[in-house]
Amino acid sequence: MFPAVILRSLRSLKVSMRRVLLLSIVALVLFSAYHISSISSLSSLGLHWNVSKNTPEQNDDVYNANSGVDIWDWRAKRVRRAFVHAYSNYKQYASPHDELLPLSKGRRDQFGGFGVTVFDSLDTMYLMGLEKEFKEAVSVVRQTRFEIMEQYTRISVFETIIRHLGGLLSAHSLSDDSVLLQKAEELADSLEPAFETFSGLPWSSINTATRDPSGGYIGSLSEVASFQVELAYLAHKTGKKRYYKRVAKLLKTLAKTVPSHYEMLPTHLSLLNGFPTEHGFSVGGGADSGHEYLLKYYLLTAQTHNSSLELYMRGMNHMLTNLLFLSPERSLLYVTDRTDDGQASHVFEHLSCFLPGLLALGVHSLPASAFSDAPLSQGSVLARYNLSELHMSAAIGLGESCWLMYADQPSGLGPEEVSVFPPPVSHDPSSALSASSGLWIDAMERWREGGEEGVPPGVGQKDPEPDGTRRDYELRKPEYFLRPETIESMFYLWKTTGDVRWRERGWTIFEALERETRVEVGYASLTTVAESQALKFNEMPSYFLAETLKYLYLLFLNEDRIPLDMWVFNTEAHPLPIFNWTAWEKDMFGIKR
Template sequence: MLLRPTRIVFLLVAAYGLYLLHEFLFSSSTESPTGPRGPHFHIPPSRLSIQYPFKKNGIGKDEAKAEAVKKVMERTWRLYKEKAWGADEIRPVSGERKNTRNGWGASIVDSMTTAAVMGLTDVFADQYDWVVNQVDFSHAEGLVDPFETTIRYVGALVSAVDLLEAKVIKAPSKSYRKDILHQAQILADKLGPAFDTPTGMMWPRVNFEENKGVDSDGGRKESTSVHLARAGSHWLEYSTLSHLTGNPIYLKNSTKAWDWLVYNRKEETWPGIIESPKSIWTGASMGNTRTLGAPDDSHYEYLIKAHLLWPNKYSTKHHAKRWVQAMESAHKHLASKSAKTSPSNIFLLSFSRHRYENYMGHLACFAGGNLLLGAKYLSRPDLFEFGEGIIAGCRYAYDATDSQIGPETWGWEPDEPKEGTADFQKPVTAPQKDFFKAKGIWPTNVNYPLRPEVVESYFYGWRITGEQKYRDWAWDAFNAIVKASEAEWGYSEVSDVTRLRIDKTDNLSNSCESFWSAETLMYLYLIFAEPELCSLDEWVFNTEAHPLRRRL
């Protein structure tokens, strides 16, 4: 049967439209038309192996240690469910409920992927039922933080779909894909006004009642600015959501800020490292902070991970290039050897208010593992060595304290000056001076809020090199953390890592963020689990440790 010319035209237009949608979603996401035309370095094949060949070398699961981590997760879940079900957190000393993430049950949703990876079928079933049948993401307690909500909630939901489709855990329902993605889209749609700025950099908060982006106080000031982690840490989650749903709006929103972050055409003092914070109205720098630590950390983390997630997209090759620039600049300008530790350790300086600061935070310890990941993939032995040095330095911060847990922040004496810095900071209090004399570093903030970054880097060290020391260090950290943090109703932030606790309530801050079960226990378990579980050759972890399948 012959088709009429009008029908032929309609079919051609429809086919071309589908082609453009496919290209937008799965080939070359939104790019700056005047941006750089691609990297000037070798990009390896997408199937290049990142992970150490464990199976070939007869290395598998450490059953006893993996089971020990799993038991801590099971206890965490059981006590939370008993005393604080539906709340964002439990207060682990008192057993009280606490809402810090808008009352959507952050501890339930954020730990979904940990339960899946550990094979905790009953726990996952409870979490799935909460997500699908009980939580209402269209209403929120208070203003919503789009950064934290994206990495914890949206990241968990899309990761859960990926894990279920990979059959990592048995699906509680045949309709799991539709049901979970329905909830993910409700939440992502409500977060959409966060991107309603001239630059696409997110508002610090979203008012769900009025459906508009706002400042942290609910207003809309022309002076509003954001740091890089907030501006640049949502592409992994939203590109995955667009892929899973076929709706390009989430990917489109997450690329709006690229002109000021990835395709930045302004001259950079240190190539690849951007001054922050940034104006959400103009994209101009509102300060001169340059750091791999908070509050800019995950922007740099996501540059290489964007490319690993979608290695065949043209645009993400530029992400990889920017990551290399940033890490080369960090190596040149921020790496600092300690003068008083033996052996000399590598720590990361920050630059702020026109001077270097010789303080490093626990959050910055992610950089060691991130360097190993990118350097292995891009064949950069110099950056790989840099990453190993940072991991060893963070390990030293743990080894230096009585609790064997690193402090939230610490200082050290650099072995050489930096241009423009007459004097580095020194220990001030008597305890700091005594600690420095004994260990060559000094804590500037002695608490430990159950953070994952050090064991996260051990995870990458283990999975990429296969060196037993990373498993050993992880086991030391696990035992030290459990010993210091165990409370009647779970595991608590430690008040002071420089001393040992006296009794079961001593030295605890009665707080437990959802990243304890979402990240810290996830990475610890994966270090001792079967190495092929969530292999780095097949998965990329978002900044909340939610595994996303690589789109190879």
């Protein structure tokens, strides 16, 4: 009997062992499949640093020509990795605050504490296919309340519109997530009191808790005239007239600002009546997006607002004849500003390097009639030119100069400002120097009268001056603040000309960004571009993720994710789809051409 019991027990144990073995094999297969799937999923999102070092994904720091991967898509993938490095460290050390302090692993709130980096990064994440990060960010946005609790805290109306509101509207247009449109309305309504001025030009700041606007009675052009793109799109998506009313009042005020003898919008305007408070002109800081939105509003609304186009063409034509100069040694084309007394400052700003892209976009997108029928002042020298070709020559020449501001520097990155040496002055009327004003249009006239041999003046610059022997400028502000403007223009110049050199230059800049600004927990601005491995500032602005990395990614990506004939980027690089006002909207809003 005892042996029989043992036999039965052994048989039972044998069966159990078989089951255990079978279950173990199944578990092992499932475990392996799960991790293979996870690695594949991470790879599709560009999160390759979690993969084993022996995999091809981990070893893609150096391009492998035999991998079968296109080099430009590989470069886009590298930018996506850079974005994840920046954003993941922001999430770990700074969220839900505004921005990461990368050197101290801290955070700062200077845009209301609403988490501006999240809002600014939404559409970048979506375009890069970072689905998990995008969904998590939408959850953060859903819980955000746009109320500043501190009594004396103010937020910039301009920055909030271009960063937060622009980010929400763009991410909604890409994803069709209704939460984002709902939050966009909520945010726009919290800013409403800032627009309650006689001219419709908004106050510069507001406390969204007390609803008290504040600021001086004089506003810079960029601050008071750069909201029509976002509010018009919001009006179109919601069907609510109150948003369009702000746009209509602004455009009416701007049309009055430029009488027949006043070609270009000045840098500062009165909030009381919209009239100029000075006679200075610029396309740099304080003015840039004011000019930019004239063209972009016209394009966004399917080229239907003719007064906005007219203001754009007047302003750009005035800029071509009055604000463009050639440097005396290398004939670098640069744009500067004129002060209230009419003097040119010869300061060339990094912020002005958006202009080549804007001019190229205009040539690419506008009908030929926009140039042939452009309003010109009586006796204007521009009547002798094909304006479309002139705008494009300026775009290419300026783009090359912006690139050389990078290529000239030991760091490979561009300074905040340079002072270009003014043209030499001769008091002898017979001297050849007396014919050289330094103005680009004067050089163009001499080129035209000489039979237009070769390329136009200021176009065709190729060689950097790393040793400084032929530089005809000096660094005025040597810092680099992770700015996007030069890369933005490279994106537009690539899309409009097809010249691959703009992509190659963009890649060179990205390599410099990785070499000079990448730190352990993100990226940091530089104190100077005049040396490699310079000291860094403890900051990573949100526009680095919204603009700099997005434009680089789209510059390298072979797939045309945002076709220029279907989308318009706001000044913070948030793309919005071009739309036509419906008949109902035209009637309801009182829209006229």
